[in-house]
Amino acid sequence: MTHDIERIQALGALADQHVLPRHIPKPPAQLPAMPAPAPQAAPTEAISLVDTAGAAGDAWPELVPLPEDTSDTTPPAPFPFAALGPLLGAAAQAIAQDVQAPDAMAGGSVLAAASLAVQPLADVVLPHGKACPLSLYLVTSGSSGDRKSAVDDVACMEIARRKQEQSRQHHHAMQAYQQEQASHKKGDPEPQEPMMKSLTVGNATVEGVARLLRGQSSVGVFSAEGGEVLGGHSMKEVNRMGAMAFFLKGWSAETLDVMRGGTGYSSLLGRRIALHIMVQPLLLRALLSDPLADGQGFLARCLIAQPQTLAGTRFYNGHNPMESPAVLAYAHRMGQLLDTRPELWPTGDGYELKPKRLPLDPDARTLWVAFYNAVEAQQADGQELEQARAFASKAAEQAARIAAIIALFNNPQAVAVDVLAMDGAIGLVNFYLTEHVRLMGTGKQAQTDKRLRALWDWMQEQGAIVQQKDILQRCPNPIRKLKAQGIKPLLEQLGQRGYIRALGAGWEVRHVD
Incomplete structure (x- = not known):
């Protein structure tokens, strides 16, 4: 029991430091890191959705596929x-x-x-x-x-x-x-x-x-x-x-x-x-x-x-x-x-x-x-x-x-x-x-991947050019709730992967077969 008490005290100390004890879930393995994006110009506004202006007709960079939904394919842990x-x-x-x-x-x-x-x-x-x-x-x-x-x-x-x-x-x-009901007479207590x-x-x-x-x-x-x-x-x-x-x-x-x-x-x-x-x-x-x-x-x-x-x-x-x-x-x-x-x-x-x-x-x-x-x-x-x-x-x-x-x-x-x-x-x-x-699919990475796919699917339906005001006002509700500060990183990732690129006050959408 002395050993157990020492282990408990150690766990308490870990909790104070926000370190997970043995049985507390560790974050799942992250998807492989994407290639580093090319340097971009500094944003003019902290929450601007478009950092740079692209030129329509320029060659698109190599496409980095969006991560797949692995919620159904990731194997479960063994039951303890x-x-x-x-x-x-x-x-x-x-x-x-x-x-x-x-x-x-x-x-x-x-x-x-x-x-x-x-x-x-x-x-x-x-x-x-x-x-x-x-x-x-x-x-x-x-x-x-x-x-x-x-x-x-x-x-x-x-x-x-x-x-x-x-x-x-x-x-x-x-x-x-049922027998009591059959023999029930007027004035007798009603059978329950x-x-x-x-x-x-x-x-x-x-x-x-x-x-x-x-x-x-x-x-x-x-x-x-x-x-x-x-x-x-x-x-x-x-x-x-x-x-x-x-x-x-x-x-x-x-x-x-x-x-x-x-x-x-x-x-x-x-x-x-x-x-x-x-x-x-x-x-x-x-x-x-x-x-x-x-x-x-x-x-x-x-x-x-x-x-x-x-x-x-x-x-x-x-x-x-x-x-x-x-x-x-x-x-x-x-x-x-x-x-x-x-x-x-x-x-x-x-x-x-x-x-x-x-x-x-x-x-x-x-x-x-x-x-x-x-x-x-x-x-x-x-x-x-x-x-x-x-x-x-x-x-x-x-x-x-x-x-x-x-x-x-x-x-x-x-x-x-x-x-x-x-x-x-x-x-x-x-x-x-x-x-x-x-x-x-509520892990941090899984949630980000889900939002990336949803935003990309929506942008494809809007046509070749999507204005940033339309993204803020009309994109799928779970993404719209993130507001500009939360939407901006998603757009940046889509840009880094070669699915979209900045064009004036909006985004040019790549045609992908």
Whole structure:
């Protein structure tokens, strides 16, 4: 522990210097540097878009191609199984190996199932006193044949077992209710229809989830076919804003208010929602480009991964993942946690949770603060996470949630989050932060490259000469928002690459086949 304390103190010192500790994301490799541009005359104005006047008809310089969009081709980092801890990590790795499924798919399924198991039991307390639920939202992409359902079947086998029992109990309760209705006499108390209970739900509307939560404290929105969720009734254009708002409240454990004709008004306190949907790459791209999902903050709360397919390498191994010692140990602990009765508010509605508060121990606290500060430094203007602030700003809270999940899974009687759980959680958030930047294209270089291509595409549509006033007033809105000071470097890069050249008060556009 002395060694650990010294390492924590060193990390704290690194944070003070804005140096990233081991698990904090490093900027991705930059594209090869372009050839140095030819010297140009000094600008006459600090924010002038045109620095020099060219001569139409002069020979164009050699064309330096624009960088390609590599967001879909850059390989993902390996999923850090060890960061999940001895029980969760070993089980996830065994599932990935025995099912022969992508690593982040197995890791995400196990992490989501663990979140569902512990979210009714505790809240994690951040160093500044805020209590946060242990609910996680995960979105994992996989192609057809990547064995999404097979992974979920193993990761959620204890959940499925209890769902079957809930279904049987509801069936018998409905039979008794129907018999009571048949024998009901005038003046007798009206029989109450039993409420359906289910640990998880896949193809469900927001109203359906709220209806379930009237009779239970916690639910998981889990689906190996995420199109059921993203393409369902609640996510249709007319309902999307309300559905997103509902799930945002669920992530933060806020009061869930639902008002619908027929079902009436629901105000649900102390409920918890975990989410894991596995989607096709096409659906993931649609979600990532959805301005509502991005603008409302839904994507910023999701841990998103798109691992590489293993198709072509999955030769028969004869392994039964249900018999793996690591999976059996994981399932046993899942059963213990799912069978633990959560504490409820005595003055609540019978389902309002009163989770125990799980603080960070001193070493975990020091490590968390170092991580918080380092990620914050990377969100400054010009830094790697500038364009990923929405997600990055929640990275430290995500780490605390995951650390508490790991701590409780390792020891259901834990009274604090230990430093090893926090260290692992930071590794996991580092992985998902890297995936977010990769898939969203929000890294500094990726964002610049995207803007370069968008500006060039627009300029080609305007004709041979484009006036600088038109660029300021009519170019694509994401670029126009940069104003003259932000647009000028993009124009300079296009000029240096030989796509445009200054001509009077505008730019001559090169014809490129």
